[in-house]
Amino acid sequence: MSMAVICRNVSAGYRQQPVLDDISLTIQAGQMVALLGPNGAGKSTLLRVLTGLQPLTGGEVQLFGRDLRQLRTTERAKLVAVVPQEVTTPMAFTVAELVALGRSVPRDRWATLAAADRQAVEQALAYTDTLELRDRYYSELSGGEKQRAIIAMALAQEPQLLLLDEPTSHLDINHRLEVLQLLERLNRERGLTVVMTSHDLNLAAEFFPQLALLDHGRIVATGAPAEVLHEELLEEVYHCKLAVRRDATGILVILPSRTGTAPTGKRVHVICGGGSGVEVLRRLCLAGWQVSCGALNQGDTDAQTALALGVKTALEKPFSPLSTGVLATAGQLAQAADVIVVCEVPFGSGNVKNLDLARQAGKPVLLNTRQVAARDFTPQREVQALIQSLIERGATPWEHVSDLLVELEKVR
Amino acid sequence: MSNSRRWPIWPLLLAVPVVCAGALLAGAAGLPDWHTPLGRAVLELRLHRILTGLVVGAGLAGAGVVMQALLRNPLAEPYVLGVSSGAGLGAALAVFFGWSALHLWAVPVAAFVTGIVTLTIVYFLAARGGGASIYGLLLSGIIVSAVLSNLLMLIVSLAPTEGMHSILWWILGNLQLSAQPLLLTGGALVLGALIILTMLGAQLNALTLGREAAHHLGVRTGLMIAGCLALATLLAATAVALAGLIGFIGLIVPHAARAWVGPDHRKLPGVAAIIGGLFLVVCDTVARTIVAPQEIPIGVVTALVGGPFFLALLLRRRKGGWIE
Numbered sequence: 015m016s017m018a019v020i021c022r023n024v025s026a027g028y029r030q031q032p033v034l035d036d037i038s039l040t041i042q043a044g045q046m047v048a049l050l051g052p053n054g055a056g057k058s059t060l061l062r063v064l065t066g067l068q069p070l071t072g073g074e075v076q077l078f079g080r081d082l083r084q085l086r087t088t089e090r091a092k093l094v095a096v097v098p099q100e101v102t103t104p105m106a107f108t109v110a111e112l113v114a115l116g117r118s119v120p121r122d123r124w125a126t127l128a129a130a131d132r133q134a135v136e137q138a139l140a141y142t143d144t145l146e147l148r149d150r151y152y153s154e155l156s157g158g159e160k161q162r163a164i165i166a167m168a169l170a171q172e173p174q175l176l177l178l179d180e181p182t183s184h185l186d187i188n189h190r191l192e193v194l195q196l197l198e199r200l201n202r203e204r205g206l207t208v209v210m211t212s213h214d215l216n217l218a219a220e221f222f223p224q225l226a227l228l229d230h231g232r233i234v235a236t237g238a239p240a241e242v243l244h245e246e247l248l249e250e251v252y253h254c255k256l257a258v259r260r261d262a263t264g265i266l267v268i269l270p271s272r273t274g275t276a277p278t279g280k281r282v283h284v285i286c287g288g289g290s291g292v293e294v295l296r297r298l299c300l301a302g303w304q305v306s307c308g309a310l311n312q313g314d315t316d317a318q319t320a321l322a323l324g325v326k327t328a329l330e331k332p333f334s335p336l337s338t339g340v341l342a343t344a345g346q347l348a349q350a351a352d353v354i355v356v357c358e359v360p361f362g363s364g365n366v367k368n369l370d371l372a373r374q375a376g377k378p379v380l381l382n383t384r385q386v387a388a389r390d391f392t393p394q395r396e397v398q399a400l401i402q403s404l405i406e407r408g409a410t411p412w413e414h415v416s417d418l419l420v421e422l423e424k425v426r
Numbered sequence: 427m428s429n430s431r432r433w434p435i436w437p438l439l440l441a442v443p444v445v446c447a448g449a450l451l452a453g454a455a456g457l458p459d460w461h462t463p464l465g466r467a468v469l470e471l472r473l474h475r476i477l478t479g480l481v482v483g484a485g486l487a488g489a490g491v492v493m494q495a496l497l498r499n500p501l502a503e504p505y506v507l508g509v510s511s512g513a514g515l516g517a518a519l520a521v522f523f524g525w526s527a528l529h530l531w532a533v534p535v536a537a538f539v540t541g542i543v544t545l546t547i548v549y550f551l552a553a554r555g556g557g558a559s560i561y562g563l564l565l566s567g568i569i570v571s572a573v574l575s576n577l578l579m580l581i582v583s584l585a586p587t588e589g590m591h592s593i594l595w596w597i598l599g600n601l602q603l604s605a606q607p608l609l610l611t612g613g614a615l616v617l618g619a620l621i622i623l624t625m626l627g628a629q630l631n632a633l634t635l636g637r638e639a640a641h642h643l644g645v646r647t648g649l650m651i652a653g654c655l656a657l658a659t660l661l662a663a664t665a666v667a668l669a670g671l672i673g674f675i676g677l678i679v680p681h682a683a684r685a686w687v688g689p690d691h692r693k694l695p696g697v698a699a700i701i702g703g704l705f706l707v708v709c710d711t712v713a714r715t716i717v718a719p720q721e722i723p724i725g726v727v728t729a730l731v732g733g734p735f736f737l738a739l740l741l742r743r744r745k746g747g748w749i750e
Contacts, residue, residue: 065642091644098639104498105634105689118632119644171643
């Protein structure tokens with residue numbers, strides 16, 4: 015297998031503070047590689063090195079077996095094309111005119127835009143699905159269309175290696191997908207080697223069989239997504255808490271956890287269930303409250319959320335009525351709290367005792383009053399009365415999470 | 427949306443003989459009699475002015491196209507980097523020291539040389555420590571221009587009255603200035619530079635995407651920028667040497683040319699040259715006929731005609747091939 019890129023001990027940047035520090039990296043022809051890493055890790059500089067924009071301070075770079083320094087500018091442009099984050103031009107080029115710029119430098123010194131050039135442009139337009147945009151002005155396109163046009167321009171160069179510098183960072187999620195699927199297709203059908211920098215770990219994990227993780231100008235890991243995307247490694251590189259999961263279809267999902275909100279020092283106990291507490295729990299944790307929760311059955315959506323957020327929860331066995339022991343634990347949690355929040359939870363004979371908890375704790379209660387009758391599944395239809403009595407004792411009613419947060423601010 | 431905004435070039439080519447014939451026939455003396463020596467002299471004089479107008483207009487417009495592309499700025503023009511103030515100073519020096527009396531070519535050559543020297547200084551000031559960036563060029567251009575224009579003012583203030591008058595006429599621009607061999611030399615320079623620029627058109631197109639994008643497309647950007655600046659300077663300095671400082675053409679004609687054929691620099695230098703030449707011939711005809719037998723400075727006419735024209739273009743900016 016031939017090598018598209020070989021970097022041997024490459025350093026670049028300033029002598030005292032190298033942006034790239036002794037990097038060695040090989041990329042096989044026909045591979046798709048994503049360069050990951052935090053801002054300032056050296057991803058973009060590595061791309062600039064590969065295109066000859068950034069001079070080396072040490073080491074050597076080979077493109078398809080040829081020393082980069084020996085490559086003439088025009089020869090290099092036939093091997094490597096670049097898609098930057100954004101391309102602007104003050105000129106009112108149409109898409110077709112822009113794509114034709116991919117043939118700015120004549121392949122054959124004496125030919126003008128020859129038949130081969132025209133064909134390359136047409137193919138690039140067809141591949142990127144920009145044929146119907148050909149007579150539109152580039153500057154009037156949407157972000158996704160612009161990026162497709164720029165990719166078409168790069169393809170018109172008929173390169174063997176396509177470098178992309180965060181090409182999707184300005185795009186919304188469906189245009190990101192569109193661009194990445196296009197890259198995948200180019201890689202599959204044309205054998206194009208694709209190297210892309212990205213901040214989107216999830217998309218990189220899904221679309222790129224090979225990843226390289228950079229930090230402080232060094233490569234800290236290379237390999238398949240499962241090998242590179244480790245929680246500890248990522249937390250070290252990105253300096254934040256995050257969780258690496260596999261979703262139901264086996265795709266790696268990287269979730270950063272928000273941290274840094276100053277804790278309020280106040281405790282809140284949440285009575286929820288059946289998913290009614292997911293958003294409330296998350297928002298309260300984010301706002302810096304110390305949150306407890308319960309009682310809940312194991313396997314309940316809210317129980318899972320509470321677990322993921324590290325919320326102290328009084329848990330009952332799956333599909334069992336709440337036992338006195340668990341209710342007592344929940345009661346202690348409620349006692350310890352400064353305020354109790356009751357979510358829009360459906361009540362049945364199994365969990366209606368949670369409402370008693372709120373009454374007995376003797377703490378301020380914030381009570382969801384939306385469509386109480388519709389979620390009353392107790393045999394005697396007692397929930398309405400219970401809620402009424404709580405309100406008479408001074409509980410504050412709320413309907414939406416945003417209202418709840420406002421009310422909680424008053425308690426705080 | 428179709429490409430209908432782009433018009434063919436042949437109407438422009440067709441307009442050249444029509445406009446020139448019109449300019450030849452119009453004048454204070456009316457249609458002169460070909461059979462008298464005086465009539466022939468008048469016609470010859472007008473023909474000379476027409477040819478000078480074509481060459482100077484073509485040079486300024488072509489230089490404007492290049493400057494706007496290189497600096498990626500709709501307000502760029504041939505004089506923005508100091509060619510005009512440098513050439514103006516050179517011409518004023520030639521008049522001031524009496525060289526102009528010694529040789530017919532003294533003023534144009536002095537203007538040409540100082541114009542080119544000025545741009546070289548501006549370029550190397552901007553390129554200190556690497557390639558010249560757009561902002562570096564603009565900044566050093568503005569600074570050098572300011573210094574030189576004030577030196578020019580100093581010389582004007584020191585010059586004797588008759589010297590001042592000829593410097594003033596030169597600063598205002600005048601198509602009557604040049605001698606015939608000078609016109610031929612200038613014409614050849616302008617034509618040559620325009621042909622080379624046309625051949626570099628595809629790479630100029632790429633440069634409008636910015637220096638890095640052009641690099642990725644295989645353009646040797648440092649060489650291209652320096653080379654195109656040199657050609658633009660040659661065009662502008664030639665025009666200035668032939669006819670003094672005529673403003674506005676280098677700014678507005680490139681916009682008009684882009685409105686005509688779009689932003690493709692493989693066509694723009696030529697198209698702008700034709701439009702620029704025609705525009706200057708028309709302006710000169712106006713300048714020498716409107717208050718005949720008095721003649722008004724052609725720079726005044728280009729500004730008065732050009733200003734409203736430019737405004738109209740700006741209002742239909744998109745068509746002008748320039749999008750903010």
